[in-house]
Amino acid sequence: MMDLSRETIKKLRGLIVFTILILVGLWNLSVVLEAVGFIWGILFPFVLGGAIAFVINVPMSFIEKTLFGEKENRGRWKRKLARPLSLVITIVLAVTVIVLVMFGVIPQLGNTVVSLGNSIADFLPRMRDWIAEFTNNNPDIMDYVNRLSFNPDQMVNWAMSFLGSGANSVMNTTITVTRNIVSGVTTFFIAFSFACYILIQKEKLHVQARKVFFAFIPKRKAEVALEVCSLTYKTFASFLAGQCVEALILGAMFVVSMTVLGMPYALLIGILIAFTALIPIFGAFIGCFLGAFLIFMVNPRQAVFFVILFLILQQIEGNLIYPHVVGNSVGLPSIWVLAAVSVGGSLMGVVGMLIFIPIVSVVYTLFREVVRLLLKKQKIKTVTATTVEEYTEEEQERMEEIFREEQKKGKEL
Numbered sequence: 503m504m505d506l507s508r509e510t511i512k513k514l515r516g517l518i519v520f521t522i523l524i525l526v527g528l529w530n531l532s533v534v535l536e537a538v539g540f541i542w543g544i545l546f547p548f549v550l551g552g553a554i555a556f557v558i559n560v561p562m563s564f565i566e567k568t569l570f571g572e573k574e575n576r577g578r579w580k581r582k583l584a585r586p587l588s589l590v591i592t593i594v595l596a597v598t599v600i601v602l603v604m605f606g607v608i609p610q611l612g613n614t615v616v617s618l619g620n621s622i623a624d625f626l627p628r629m630r631d632w633i634a635e636f637t638n639n640n641p642d643i644m645d646y647v648n649r650l651s652f653n654p655d656q657m658v659n660w661a662m663s664f665l666g667s668g669a670n671s672v673m674n675t676t677i678t679v680t681r682n683i684v685s686g687v688t689t690f691f692i693a694f695s696f697a698c699y700i701l702i703q704k705e706k707l708h709v710q711a712r713k714v715f716f717a718f719i720p721k722r723k724a725e726v727a728l729e730v731c732s733l734t735y736k737t738f739a740s741f742l743a744g745q746c747v748e749a750l751i752l753g754a755m756f757v758v759s760m761t762v763l764g765m766p767y768a769l770l771i772g773i774l775i776a777f778t779a780l781i782p783i784f785g786a787f788i789g790c791f792l793g794a795f796l797i798f799m800v801n802p803r804q805a806v807f808f809v810i811l812f813l814i815l816q817q818i819e820g821n822l823i824y825p826h827v828v829g830n831s832v833g834l835p836s837i838w839v840l841a842a843v844s845v846g847g848s849l850m851g852v853v854g855m856l857i858f859i860p861i862v863s864v865v866y867t868l869f870r871e872v873v874r875l876l877l878k879k880q881k882i883k884t885v886t887a888t889t890v891e892e893y894t895e896e897e898q899e900r901m902e903e904i905f906r907e908e909q910k911k912g913k914e915l
Contacts, residue, residue, distance in 0.1 A: 547689045551696030559701060560739050562592040589701055603773055733867060738860040745856075749779040752786060752819050756793075759815065765808060766800050767793070781855050782843045786816060838862055 527534045566588035570580050700707060715724040753776025760768035775789035790812045798805035839859055846858025877885070881898055884891045 547692040548696055550689065551693035552700065554693055555697035555700040555704075556738070557742065558589070558592055558596070558697060559704070560743050561595070562588050562701060565591055585702055589698065730864070730868065734860070734864050737863045737867070738857075741860045741863070745780055745782065748819070749776045752776060752779045752815070755815050755819070756811075759811060760808070763807070763811070765797060765804050767796050771796065771808075782839065782859055784843065784847070784855070786812075786819070790816075838866060 566584055569588065569591075570584040573581070573584075712728065715728060719727065753772045756775050757768050757772030760771065765771075771789070771793035774792055775786055778785040778789035778792075781788070790809065793812070794805045794808055797808050839862075842858040842862040843855050846854030846856075846861075848854070850857075877883075881893050882890060883893045883897070
């Protein structure tokens, strides 16, 4: 008969209870999902506030260090005023950028929408002439092309009839839409207030989080967990800052080059590319498609030149700017950046593309450290494509001595 210790019985009891809970949860999956959705609805404003605080903290920390210096060198009043003033300056700058972008994009976008109908109407006859010239007036093709027509007045009448037929449904959903807007504004207000509190009290919250870790987790494991959290934060912050800088540089390059070449919609397309470039690797191509379409409606020849310009600037950005600004900030090789973007995009869309690069970077860094330690444990110094070099006897003795010291430290902890 097997003799079970009290600790083993305790673990088995916990395993049995956990298994029963899992089975009951699977049996009542719909109830569990409703409960999870209810809890998520309560926690969402605070999760959103944490995300807002994380984003704002990157420029706020830079402004705080630049204007007020290191925390140790500040006087009494600087210590009290540095954080609130830096937060206010950051918010004002963010709102200013948003307003400038809106004033830069909305007027041009309005002009674009107004002139787009006329551009299409003017473009169709020219397209017929090009197709006729290219196909040598092929009867079948030209018969299909001649059926294509664009009437702005007819389009307006269609839009009015669509709105009229959908007026009843719009009226029926007005209350729901209003309720959703009020709920969204309330959620954002709560999240933004929570984010401001986090940013003002971040040192205090950091100490409280460390206390919780060390209270419920053994000291050595708590230190490792905190190191992983610190690495994750640094990686995400570096990626966010690098991606924003890279997007601004790329957008400015397009604005300047398109203005010099006399292409239309230079500011609008530059801002669109800057925003879409926030999506790693593939985002700029979305901006290229939109920009080429807008220019194509005005001047098809310039649209071709725009695509060529995009390919040139994309090569400069991909080979010179991105590896130095973003690639180095996350410490991830290009092949893994592409894999992270592909997997993240397939799982979570645009959000997945943004967050999977720093996540994969953290996993890559931790795995690389584990591999390094395991190689040291096996007394392997370097590994190349054709050779494996081991440590010398003196180096092995030194490694064993270091290992014993680390083991002794671990026991003391």
